[in-house]
Every structure is written in C-alpha cells, then in structure tokens.
Amino acid sequence: MMKQLYSFIFAILTLFSSISAEKFINTDHRLLVVIETESCFSAKEFANATGALLVNGDKRNPYLAFQPIYLDSPFVVCEHAFTVRKIHHLARRFGYRFLSINSSTLEEAIEMVNEARCNSPTSTKDLPCMSEIELAQFYLLFEKIDQIFTENQIPYWGARTSLLGAVQMKGLIPWNDDYAICAYQSDEEAILQLESQLNDAGLGLYHDSKKEFYKIYDKSGAIVSESVPFCYPSIDLFLFSLEKKNECEDVYVHHSQDFYQYYPHERFFFSELETLKRQPFGPLALPVPSEHKRYLNAYYGRDEYPNLWEKYAKESHWNHKNETRSSSGTAFIEIIP
Incomplete structure (x- = not known):
C-alpha cells in the first residue's frame, strides 16, 4: 500500500514539475519603446x-538584459537610445513591435504608445493572411519546382517557413509568404x-550575390x-556543402561565412539529410529532413526554451510584395488554428 502511495505522489510531483517547466510567452500587445535623446523626458519617467x-x-550589448525578461514582459522601454539597426535587431530577436519616440511631451508619447499597442497583434487571428489566389500561386510554384528538380534527380528539401x-x-x-528550399552545393x-x-x-x-542564395x-x-529583378511570388534556394565539423557527425553548411551574419542557425547534420521524406504540404508532398526538430528548435526556438515554435509564431520581418523590411518590428503571437 505504501509503495503505491509513494508511486502516486511521485507521479503527481512529476506532473507539476513538467507543468511549471513549460514556458509561455506573454503575447499581450508586445511593444519595445526607445526614447530618443531629443525627447524632453527620460525612459525612467516614461516607465513610471x-x-x-x-x-x-549595457548600451554596447543590450541583449543580456533582455534575455531574462522578454518572455514575461510584453511592454518594455529601453534605458538607452539605440541605432535604428540595433532596435530592429532587438525587436526581431526577442519578438516585439517597436516604437522610437522623440515627441515633445510625455502625454504625446503615451498617446502614441497606446495606439501602437492597440494595433499590435496578440495571435495569428490578428494577422493579415494571403488571399486564396496567392496561396494557389505559391502551391503552383512549389509544384513546378518539385517536378523539374525531381525529373532531373536533384535532391532538395524544405527549410525555414516551408519546413515549419x-x-x-x-x-x-x-x-507568411517567406518560403525557402535547400539543395546541395x-x-x-x-x-x-x-x-x-x-x-x-x-x-x-535569380542569384543574390550579396547574400549568396538564389530565388x-x-x-x-x-x-x-x-x-x-524578380517577381512575386518567389521561393528562396540555399545551397549547402558537407563540412567536417566535429568527431561526432558531419554537418552541411553554407560556403560563405558572410551568409551566417544573416542566418546564424542555418545548418543541417548529415543524419538529418541522409534520408529525405515526403511531408504533406497542402495538395503536394514536400521533401523534408527525416529528423527536423533540432533544426526547427535552433531556427525558431531558444536554447533554454527550444519548443516555443510549437505554440507561438512571429510576425514576418519582411514584406515580400515590395521587398522591404517591416518598419514596426516582429511581435511574438500565439498560434490559433
């Protein structure tokens, strides 16, 4: 009897431990605010x-300060002003929309922020979606690529949003209209x-010689x-070559080191590509790595919370219809089918 009781208590403790370990993102209108030096009030006054x-x-490396707070804190203001490029990167990395304020009064700033937060999405239901025509165009593009590559016996596989x-x-x-496939160098x-x-x-x-990929x-x-020099819709094509990375397993990487300034997590282990399998993809079947969770965790997760991509998405950081970067950031949002 006591043995059964101990087993029951252990099971309950294990359940509560797993629940407490599961991490959730606060998606309540996520906004990162930066107060420019021209403003007549400080970031601390704004926060109060x-x-x-x-x-x-640290103004030189603000990422360390965001790491422990970004999941639970949807509304933040930076103590320091940053360059536009760094603001974009902070917002994209930690899943915020952003607003840079140089208004003359605190009241004006509060009004701007309230409007920005009201317009910030909390779930995928708040995002604009592609039309039925656009979806059909993408599926047709995938179908044509698959037919030509398969007939010519050129292996390829889905990556990034295609795999996701x-x-x-x-x-x-x-x-999301940002899709990619990969092939061997x-x-x-x-x-x-x-x-x-x-x-x-x-x-x-089309070949993008700067970032070293094709469209x-x-x-x-x-x-x-x-x-x-290309039209919409398009699909990115990245090429990878085998490299001896460590004694445990070979890894496929992009040949250009500059590439990893833009895409630091883009690599595949040999075992992941040794066998490609067809995954249902709308009316099609897309080749994908047989083992793909590590890649998705690396690309869309976080080291400490790798499976966030299963429940949360980010707004697209790029508008492919006019090939411009989002001017408002990329907030984390809850996925609601």
Whole structure:
C-alpha cells in the first residue's frame, strides 16, 4: 500500500514539475519603446507613467538584459537610445513591435504608445493572411519546382517557413509568404543548367550575390518594383556543402561565412539529410529532413526554451510584395488554428 502511495505522489510531483517547466510567452500587445535623446523626458519617467518595464542594460550589448525578461514582459522601454539597426535587431530577436519616440511631451508619447499597442497583434487571428489566389500561386510554384528538380534527380528539401509549415500546418502558413528550399552545393551547376526548363515552365532564376542564395520566381507574377529583378511570388534556394565539423557527425553548411551574419542557425547534420521524406504540404508532398526538430528548435526556438515554435509564431520581418523590411518590428503571437 505504501509503495503505491509513494508511486502516486511521485507521479503527481512529476506532473507539476513538467507543468511549471513549460514556458509561455506573454503575447499581450508586445511593444519595445526607445526614447530618443531629443525627447524632453527620460525612459525612467516614461516607465513610471505607463507601467512599462524599464530595461537597464549595457548600451554596447543590450541583449543580456533582455534575455531574462522578454518572455514575461510584453511592454518594455529601453534605458538607452539605440541605432535604428540595433532596435530592429532587438525587436526581431526577442519578438516585439517597436516604437522610437522623440515627441515633445510625455502625454504625446503615451498617446502614441497606446495606439501602437492597440494595433499590435496578440495571435495569428490578428494577422493579415494571403488571399486564396496567392496561396494557389505559391502551391503552383512549389509544384513546378518539385517536378523539374525531381525529373532531373536533384535532391532538395524544405527549410525555414516551408519546413515549419509542413510540420505545423501540413501546408503553407497563411500569414507568411517567406518560403525557402535547400539543395546541395555540389548540384549548383546542374541547377544552373535547369534555367531553360524553368523558363519553359514560366519560372525565372535569380542569384543574390550579396547574400549568396538564389530565388526561383513566377515570371508572370506581380512586379515588385523597377529595381527588383524578380517577381512575386518567389521561393528562396540555399545551397549547402558537407563540412567536417566535429568527431561526432558531419554537418552541411553554407560556403560563405558572410551568409551566417544573416542566418546564424542555418545548418543541417548529415543524419538529418541522409534520408529525405515526403511531408504533406497542402495538395503536394514536400521533401523534408527525416529528423527536423533540432533544426526547427535552433531556427525558431531558444536554447533554454527550444519548443516555443510549437505554440507561438512571429510576425514576418519582411514584406515580400515590395521587398522591404517591416518598419514596426516582429511581435511574438500565439498560434490559433
């Protein structure tokens, strides 16, 4: 009897331990505020007036100050002013919309912030979604790419949002139009030789020499702008080569180190690509790594809370219809099917 009682108590303690260990993000209108030096009030005065959490951190490295608070604190104000680039990076990394304030009065600032928070989404239901026509265009683009690559025996696999959508939604993510596939660097010449076949299928191939990747796009799609040499919709193509990384396992990496300034988590272990499997993807079946959770945890999670991507998403940081960065940041939001 006592043994059964101890087993029951242990089971209850284990359950409560797992519940307390599960981490949730506060998605209540997440906003990061920066008070510019031209303002006539300080960040501390703003925090006292609004209830925002004042983040005191090293101006050279503010990331350490955000790390322990970003999950639980949806409304924060930085003690220091930062460059626009650093504000963008902070907001994107920790899942906030952001607002830089240089208004003349505290009352004006509070009014601006209240409006910004009201407009900040809390769940995927608050996000604009692609139209049925746009979804169909993306599926057709994936279908044509798959047919051409498969017929020419060029292996490829879904990555980033493509992989996330296949695993999470078994298809496209309606509120995100940023999709990517990967292939082997050793097949680059064979891919370049596909240009005529892609052209016959109404597709174009563009090489971004700065960030070292390709875009495959619908040539009959919408013109982005006169200065952008491809159309919407498009799918990014990244190439990876095998590198001996450690004694445990080989890893596929991008050949350009500059690439990792933009995409630090973009790598695949040999075992993950040794066997590609087809995952349901809307009306299609997308090749994906047989083991993909490590990649998704690295790309969309956090070291200390790796599975956040299963319950939470971020707003897209890039507008692909006009190829511009979001001017308001990328808030964490709850996924509601």
